[in-house]
Amino acid sequence: MTEDALVAQIRERLRGVDAARLSVGIGDDAAVWQPKANNRSVITTDAMVEGVHFRRDAMPPEAIGHRVLAANLSDIAAMGARPVLATIALGFPPETDTDWLLRCYDGVAALAARAHCTIAGGDLTRAPAILFSVTVIGEVRASNVTLRSGARPGDVVALTGPLGASRAGLLLALDRPDLAFDPAFAPLLAAYRTPEPRLREGRWLGASRHVHAMIDTSDGLSTDLGRLCAASGTGAEVDAIPVHAVARALAERTGDDPERWALDGGEDFELLAAIDRHAFGHLANRFHAHTGRTLLRVGRITGGAEVRFADGIAIAPSGWDHLR
Ligand SMILES: Nc1ncnc2c1ncn2[C@@H]1O[C@H](COP(=O)(O)OP(=O)(O)OP(=O)(O)O)[C@@H](O)[C@H]1O
Ligand SMILES: Cc1ncc(C[n+]2csc(CCOP(=O)(O)O)c2C)c(N)n1
Ligand SMILES: [Mg+2]
Structure with a gap:
C-alpha cells in the first residue's frame, strides 16, 4: 500500500x-x-x-x-x-x-x-x-478554565472515581493469563485497555466556582496530587485512598498492595479536584445527580508544602516517571 x-x-x-x-x-x-x-x-x-x-x-x-x-x-x-x-x-x-x-x-x-x-x-x-x-x-x-494551581488550604480533595483498576488490568494483561479470563476481573482489563475520559464530569466541575483546581490522574495519585499541590503552593493530607473494589479483590488473590496501585499505578484517568469545603457536600450531591458518579473524598489541602497521610507519613511522588 x-x-x-x-x-x-x-x-x-x-x-x-x-x-x-x-x-x-x-x-x-x-x-x-x-x-x-x-x-x-x-x-x-x-x-x-x-x-x-x-x-x-x-x-x-x-x-x-x-x-x-x-x-x-x-x-x-x-x-x-x-x-x-x-x-x-x-x-x-x-x-x-x-x-x-x-x-x-x-x-x-x-x-x-x-x-x-x-x-x-x-x-x-x-x-x-x-x-x-x-x-x-x-x-x-x-x-470555566480550571488549572492545577488554584487549590487553597482547607479545600476538600476529591476524585471522580476509585483508582488502581488500570494498574490491576495491566498486571492481568501482561503477567496473569491464568486470571485474565475470569469474568470477575473484566472491569480491570477494561480500565487498562479502554479507559473512559471524564469529559462530562470535567466540564461540570469546571463550571462550578467552588472547584478551585483540577488535574487528571494519569501518573498515579502520589505524583498527580503532588503536582496539583506544587502548582498551588500548598500541601495536602490524605486520609482515604479510594481503591477500586475489583482491584482490591485481585490484589487479595495476588498478594499485591492495592493502595500502592492506586497511589503509583497511574492511567486511571479519574479527575482529582480541590473543592471549597463549605460547598463540598451540596456540590457532591448535585454532581451525583448530574453524572451518576460519586465524588470520593481523599483528604484536604493544607497550608504546608508536604503531601502526607493523616498519621504524618510523607507521600513521595512515586508514580510513573519516564526518566526514572
Ligand atoms: N517535550 C515537551 N516540550 C514542551 N513542553 C512539554 C513537553 N513535555 C511536556 N510538556 C509540558 O509540560 C507540562 C506537563 O506535562 P505532563 O506530560 O506532565 O502533563 P500531562 O500531559 O497531564 O501528563 P501525562 O503525560 O501523564 O498525561 C504540560 O504543560 C506539557 O505541555
Ligand atoms: C506495556 C505497558 N507497560 C507499562 C505501562 C504503564 N505505564 C506506561 S506509561 C504510564 C504513565 C502514563 O504515561 P504518560 O505519562 O506518558 O502519559 C504508565 C502507568 C503500560 N501502560 N503498558
Ligand atoms: Mg494531565
Missing part, C-alpha cells in the same frame, strides 16, 4: 464525526477550523509508544486507538473544557499490517464520535516502533 492510499483509508475510517466548524479537513497541507467566539482554546499533546504504553499482544488494536485518544481527552477534561478537534501522528515499522493500523483508527473513530471530537488531520512516518502522538484542541468559557 502507498502512503496516500493509507491516508485515504484512514480518512474513510474517520468519516462521520460532526464537523460543522471544520472548513478544511484531511487532504490539504493543514486543516482549517472556525473557533467559537468568546471561548478559550485548550491544547494538549500526549504520545503512546509500543512497549512503553501498550503491547500488541496485550490488547486489540481498537483499544490502542481508544486509549491514546482517551489520554488526551482526559487532559482536556481536567481543564474543564470540551474537545473539538484533534490531529494524530502515527509512526510504524514498515512491515506493520495496514489492516491492523486501520483497526486502531476504528477505536479512535468510535471514541471521537462519542466525544464530538473531529479528527482534522495528522502525519505518518516509518519508525522503529509503533507510536501514536495525538494533539487535541478543546474549548471552554474563559470563566
